[in-house]
Amino acid sequence: MNKTLYIIFLFVFLLLLQGLVLNNVLFLGYINPYLYIVFVFLYPLKENRFPFLILAFLLGLFVDAFSNSGGIHAFSTLFIAYIRPFFFRTIFKKTTSDYQLFNLRHESFDKVFNYTTSLTIIHHFILFNLINFSFYNFSNVLINTLFSSVFTLVLYFLGSFIFRRKLT
Incomplete structure (x- = not known):
């Protein structure tokens, strides 16, 4: 599949999945994937970073439109998109010259787990801090971050296991 079509499909699919299905899932009253x-x-690392940051912002903004949440998803998503190269270099021990050959599916599970978990927890922590916007409910922020991160990661790894293509 053409990379541009793949990116468009992924963007639209995840937006519609989040907006139409997952925003309506509220497990135990406060856990939302x-x-x-x-x-x-x-998103491919070898692509230009500026369009990626714009797409990440737009994705968050469209999720905000579905959620009526005023920009908190846009900020959280843009933030993890911006810091992603740091985690790439730190966790995978690769340089920017390795972007051309990098594929998340070819990396070991522990590195992928650390990468996705770190970005997910950061995203959720920022998101729930902006939702509560006070230190009064900081325990709720931590609980929501923890449980929603676990729920999101379980869905991600289940989906990646189910939809994994043969590598041969």
Whole structure:
């Protein structure tokens, strides 16, 4: 599949999945999966960074439109998109010259797990801090961050296991 078509399909699919399905899932009253951030994980690293940051912002903005949340998803998604190269270099021990050959599916599970978990927790922590916007409910922020991150990561790894293509 052409990379541009793949990026468009991934963007639209994750947006519609989040906006129409996952925003209506509220497990135990406060756990909500935010699977749309998978776009940040799967966007090719070798592509130009500026369009990626714009797409990440737009994805968050469209999720905000579905959620009526005033920009908090846009900021959270843009932030993890911006810091993604740092985690790439730190966790995978690769340089920017390795971007051309990098594929998340070819990396070991522990590195992928650390990468996705770090970005997910950061995204959710920022998101729930902006939702509460006070230190009065900081324990709720931590609980929501923890449980929603676990729920999001379980859905991500289940989906990546189910939809994995043969590598041969």
